[in-house]
Amino acid sequence: MHILSIVGARPNFMKVAPLIRRLKARGHVASLVHTGQHYDANMSDAFFRDLGMPDPDRHLGVGSGSHAQQTAKVMAAFEPIVQELAPDVVVVVGDVNSTLACTLVCSKLRIPVAHVEAGLRSRDRDMPEEINRLVTDCIADLLLTPSPDADENLRAEGVEDSRIVRVGNIMIDSLVDQLPRAEDSDVLERLGLNAGKYGVVTLHRPSNVDNPEVLGGILDALRDVAREVPLVFPCHPRTRARLEALPGGSDGLQLTEPLGYIDFMALVARSRIVLTDSGGLQEETTWHRIPCVTIRENTERPITITEGSNVLAGTDPARIRDLSMQALQKPCGEHPTPSLWDGKTADRIIDALVGWHEQR
């Protein structure tokens, strides 16, 4: 089979890398399109290098813009390329604008699309990602889900069982593949940190960083937590621009540039606590059994709460502070790893794609 995978933004790379590796190992044709939604060396190139990904067959170079501009640019650039490459199936992952844009193009050209990480729902339409998830799942042909809650969400929306296959969590494939390399990372020495004695912060959601009052409150809470345990904060470009405009900025926190996959994984794996608004990090901390305080009112990944180490703090500074202090006082979790978070999801995806293709 010829399977074309799409990547656009940072959280896509670790989901596509293991799929491409297994596709090639099993003798399929694996092509890759990068939309260029993320383009900085440390938001994109570092991940290709760390994850051992091949250069994309095509790079659309769309860059930043409003949601409509970015989505439209991906669509216009992708349409002739997918026609030229003529894959048997296109695989999209996650919930970024590139995911939605490429799915829309394929759907109208009647090129089969499979969505990896289908069915996740935050039920918060203020999140651009929730709109991307809803529309992508509505029009993609095959919905490959990570967890039982995702299957239930899709069924509740009227999706027929024949379109749903639970395959597990593909991001954990990358984590399992690359963990041995992370053990050799010298990131702790470079940042002057001691294993188990620091916390990691990431923030980039528009709802958290674009409003100075909300961001200011979150930073106050983080500064309080940093009096208990040093906090290192690899900073997304969107967030850095906002921080620089805020009085007090990142005082009390150790800001760094965004890190590559291996260094970031090493940093998280040896941390005592993570405070974040990222989706993927809620899952990675659950796998590592490291306490995660999620700075959001909701999550599309509830399994990280019911079966993992995650708590939802919202953006109230007192709650962020309290939940962090509670987490720091408890030993790290001992919960079992959620089902199908076993590093073998890429193979289950390929089995599902082949089976589905043969039946069509």
Ligand code: UD1
């Ligand atoms: C996007 C995804 C989000 C994902 C996040 C991970 C959507 C709607 N959002 O958000 O789901 O969690 O990626 O990072 O698709 N910028 C740079 N260099 C880059 C990329 C971005 O400087 O390489 C800056 C630009 O100022 C840009 C801003 O970051 O305008 C936001 O980038 P954008 O791709 O629009 O969204 P993210 O916030 O990164």
